[in-house]
Amino acid sequence: MTTGSETVLQQEKAAADAAITIHDPRDGSLVGSVPQAGxxxxxxxxxxxxxxxxxxxxxxxxxxxxxxxxxxxxxxxxxxxxxxxxxxxxxxxxxxxxxxxxxxxxxxxxxxxxxxxxxxxxxxxxxxxxxxxxxxxxxxxxxxxxxxxxxxxxxxxxxxxxxxxxxxxxxxxxxxxxxxxxxxxxxxxxxxxxxxxxxxxxxxxxxxxxxxxxxxxxxxxxxxxxxxxxxxxxxxxxxxxxxxxGGNDPLLVDAGVDPEWAAEQAAIGAFANSGQICTSVERIYVHRDIADAFCNALAEEARRRNTSQQFAPLVDTRLRDEVHAQVAQAVAAGAKATEGGEPPEGPGAHYPATVLLGCTEDMTIMTEETFGPVAPVTVVDSFEDGLQLAAAGRYGLAATVLTADMAHAQQAVAALPVGTVKINAVFGGAPGGSAQPRKDxxxxxxxxxxxxxxxxxxxxxxxxxxxxxxx
CATH class of the missing domain: 3.40.605.10 (Aldehyde Dehydrogenase; Chain A, domain 1)
Incomplete structure (x- = not known):
């Protein structure tokens, strides 16, 4: 018969014995093990x-x-x-x-x-x-x-x-x-x-x-x-x-901006640290007037990273599997991967910079945090349509708007229910810019x-x- 005190001791020993083992996500080699606190x-x-x-x-x-x-x-x-x-x-x-x-x-x-x-x-x-x-x-x-x-x-x-x-x-x-x-x-x-x-x-x-x-x-x-x-x-x-x-931060790309500059901003936001930033760009709404040029330039930005041999892996294979599951679900539902979209063979937890076109709001990749190098794109007919979609969802961390129309910029600041709104820059800001995240x-x-x-x-x-x- 096991007493209560013996059970506690067994639990403590099991916790201490269950060491955390870490492998290098670049090549799968063993880093080491660290005991857990009991x-x-x-x-x-x-x-x-x-x-x-x-x-x-x-x-x-x-x-x-x-x-x-x-x-x-x-x-x-x-x-x-x-x-x-x-x-x-x-x-x-x-x-x-x-x-x-x-x-x-x-x-x-x-x-x-x-x-x-x-x-x-x-x-x-x-x-x-x-x-x-x-x-x-x-x-x-x-x-x-x-x-x-x-x-x-x-x-x-x-x-x-x-x-x-x-x-x-x-x-x-x-x-x-x-x-x-x-x-x-x-x-x-x-x-x-x-x-x-x-x-x-x-x-x-x-x-x-x-x-x-x-x-x-x-x-x-x-x-x-x-x-x-x-x-x-x-x-x-x-x-x-x-x-x-977590966040599912939107990027709204207005008509009238340089599509190549906008694509560069989108790539920085979606692919920096292999997409593993809480304020990464997670979903993109681009105005139809510049959509073709923007999407082509964004695919080229992703391709350049994927062929550089320097694009960092995800933190582990568990996260890579979660990211790929969202990508695969989106593709199965009708999205098209114009770059990336498949994990490479070999050791480590690598995943390519990925651009998905034709994404819709019923796809998990547009409604949940992905935490990987994925840029899902939806084409919208007007700034107002894009703003409405960008303001939706259960997260409220941050949002970015790229626009040359300051009336649109002010409209976005008023409408987006997030802690941080960034106009014409996916990252950056003055020191001391404290923010309060909202919702989830x-x-x-x-x-x-x-x-x-x-x-x-x-x-x-x-x-x-x-x-x-x-x-």
Whole structure:
């Protein structure tokens, strides 16, 4: 007969034994295995972060900022090693991975500078009283970060959470556990003990963290399905949730623009990082007046990437199979692949840049996030028709409009129910441009100065005169 305590021990041993094994998506070679955290590890990490939190919150914001500057320097010192791990685990070209590490270091420096000026408000009350607000850390923060830009995304959440006085338990994606462990070691080395704890593991570890009653705030960047589960779990524990989740971002190409320039923009948006960006171009609506020239130029952009021998693979064969299933379904339903559309033979998780014409709104590839290098195209008869289609759907992350008509640009800004609208550029934007995803794409400010507000809670203070004091 097995007792309850024996069952728990067996579960913990099984979790620890179930190591995460990673293969290089470029050639299928073994990268290595990393043990997963068990239930006891989760409890211990949350308890340790809780014990360290009060002391960390007592450190002056400027001093916390100085430690973040040290963390940024440590990232730069270890940039080559982290970039190499990123390349081996996710297939990201090493030069791009290195840019991601340096972007992460820059983000840490930005939050280090923002911390001392993250201020409260002076309130208008009685002449003989003082009324103001102060921002206090929420407590223990659990951060669940993705694999597609693992250092840069994690650094943003880590920087904002730590500099506002929260302690952090970080679970990096199970698709890059070696990188996640190394990142945690680099950053934790310059911070006080237990201010940052890294746990590796898959969905079981994530579920244990998101249902833990000792967590005060969750920040998640990843799929909408996972984000929804986190929000549901947090509703029971009372934790605050910040989430930037999936997208099905439209690109609307108006008549009157240069079709070759528009195709170049579409290719950048659909094929950058092999389509593995949350704000990738996922569906394209092009005006009939320029559709032929645009579609020919877009196919050529895809062909150029496919023949370059430098187009990066997807993160693993599981994702490649999911992407190809959507492409195959669209082709079976009447779409035509003018470039790509079939995974190559051989090792690794490669998938070609793919252009699909004749796509319709009943195809999964037009309604769900694809997360691969696929550019599905629908031809529309007018800007208004395209705008109506672009505004539809259950996601609300971002959208792009290419137009020379500023009235159309303003019309799109007003009509598109998304967190970010980009006019005449698929990527880019000024620093500090925080956005709030909508609908199934998430909730809250996931970056920018407003992220400091997400990781803090406001206390209102009223100071009056004691009784008997003359006014």
């Amino acid at each position: 239930p006891a590890d989760v409890d211990q990490a949350v308890a340790a972060a809780r014990a360290a939190q009060q002391g960390w919150a007592g450190v002056d914001p400027a001093a916390r900022g100085e430690l973040l500057h040290a963390a940024a320097a440590a990232l730069n010192d270890n940039a080559e090693r982290l970039a190499q791990l990123n390349a081996r685990e996710t297939g990201r070209p090493e030069a791009e991975a290195l840019e991601g590490v340096k972007a992460g270091a820059a983000t840490l420096r930005q939050y280090a500078e923002l911390a001392p000026v993250h201020r409260g408000l002076s309130l208008r009350g009685s002449k003989m009283a003082a009324d103001y607000t102060v921002a206090e850390p929420r407590g223990v923060a659990v951060l669940l970060t993705p694999w597609n830009d693992p250092v840069a995304v994690a650094a943003g959440l880590l920087g904002a959470a730590l500099v506002t006085g929260n302690t952090v338990v970080h679970k990096p994606s199970e698709r890059c556990p070696h990188l996640g462990a190394a990142l945690g070691e680099v950053l934790a080395a310059v911070l006080p003990p237990d201010v940052l704890i890294t746990l590796n593991g898959g969905p079981q570890v994530g579920s244990a963290l998101t249902s833990h009653p000792g967590v005060d705030v969750f920040a998640h960047v990843g799929s909408s399905a996972t984000g929804t589960r986190i929000a549901q779990a947090a509703a029971l524990t009372g934790a605050h949730v910040i989430r930037e989740n 794409s998430g909730h809250g400010f996931g970056y920018g100065p407003e992220l400091l507000d997400e990781f803090t809670q406001v206390k209102v203070v009223h100071v009056g005169l004691p009784g008997g004091v003359r006014r």
